Amino acid sequence: MAKYVQYTEEQLHSANTVDLETILVRHGERLIRSGKDRRLATDHSITVRGNRWYDHATMKGGLAVSFLQYHWGLPFVEAVASLLEMKEYTVEETIRESKPMPFVLPLRNGNMHRLFAYLINERKLETKVIEAFANEKLIYESREFSKNGREYHSAVFVGMDEHGTARHCHKKALGKNGFCMNVEGSDSEFSFNWTGDSEKLYVFEAPIDLMSYICLHIENWNEHSYVALCGLSEYAMLKILETHPNLTTVILCLDNDHAGIAASERMSDRLQSLGYKDVSYDRSELKDWNEDLCATKE
Numbered sequence: 001m002a003k004y005v006q007y008t009e010e011q012l013h014s015a016n017t018v019d020l021e022t023i024l025v026r027h028g029e030r031l032i033r034s035g036k037d038r039r040l041a042t043d044h045s046i047t048v049r050g051n052r053w054y055d056h057a058t059m060k061g062g063l064a065v066s067f068l069q070y071h072w073g074l075p076f077v078e079a080v081a082s083l084l085e086m087k088e089y090t091v092e093e094t095i096r097e098s099k100p101m102p103f104v105l106p107l108r109n110g111n112m113h114r115l116f117a118y119l120i121n122e123r124k125l126e127t128k129v130i131e132a133f134a135n136e137k138l139i140y141e142s143r144e145f146s147k148n149g150r151e152y153h154s155a156v157f158v159g160m161d162e163h164g165t166a167r168h169c170h171k172k173a174l175g176k177n178g179f180c181m182n183v184e185g186s187d188s189e190f191s192f193n194w195t196g197d198s199e200k201l202y203v204f205e206a207p208i209d210l211m212s213y214i215c216l217h218i219e220n221w222n223e224h225s226y227v228a229l230c231g232l233s234e235y236a237m238l239k240i241l242e243t244h245p246n247l248t249t250v251i252l253c254l255d256n257d258h259a260g261i262a263a264s265e266r267m268s269d270r271l272q273s274l275g276y277k278d279v280s281y282d283r284s285e286l287k288d289w290n291e292d293l294c295a296t297k298e
Contacts (some may be wrong), residue, residue: 015218018089103168104183164268192228210226
């Protein structure tokens, strides 16, 4: 039975005033200017403005909570909880700049002790897989300070372009319930990825799911290519296919939930329209690949 959570009116207000434009961009979505609104590049029928959204095809709309329920397929409790973790980005406090923010990687910590402990003990990843990504400077531990001066550490997942230049950064606060977000200025075409020499590309929503899948399919894993979209937008998948013409087989490994299944079907249609004929799905038994991996360790 699902856990019942009763939120206060203040909490619901905070969740509903989160700026949708900000969180969509931080989750890899591209927004197209449409007058005073922003239109989703992946679904032109949906527009957002501040904390409000509207689907012109279905004539439905609302505030931030209902958007996460409607567009991401989250249950009400999860939608509110997710938004409360991002309540610093309220419409009242969000300052929109006309110039894009410069892309800067978070400050590195002097070691990766917390990162390895988190990934091994909490996420059950194999040490040799973590080391492979760390050796390529694709993951590291950050050391940062909040506005009130509190020190915090995050797992940092770096997205490189085909020339080995960092172009994207996804952060996951260390801990079971830590926030995750894309760093401002990240280019969604170059999210977290690994490229091999085979013809296969595996596509995931999150970096930890990507690494979990590798741990579950460890044999000759580094011969293949992998990309984590850091959200549900297809840009990184299309870019890696564009820059690596050897990739002709695409396996969509998104989350086994409503939002992930819907996105997989949309991406499959998109790939086939571009001439990719070898497109398939590989879905986890549980919600995502890390849950599957953790279940094997119990």
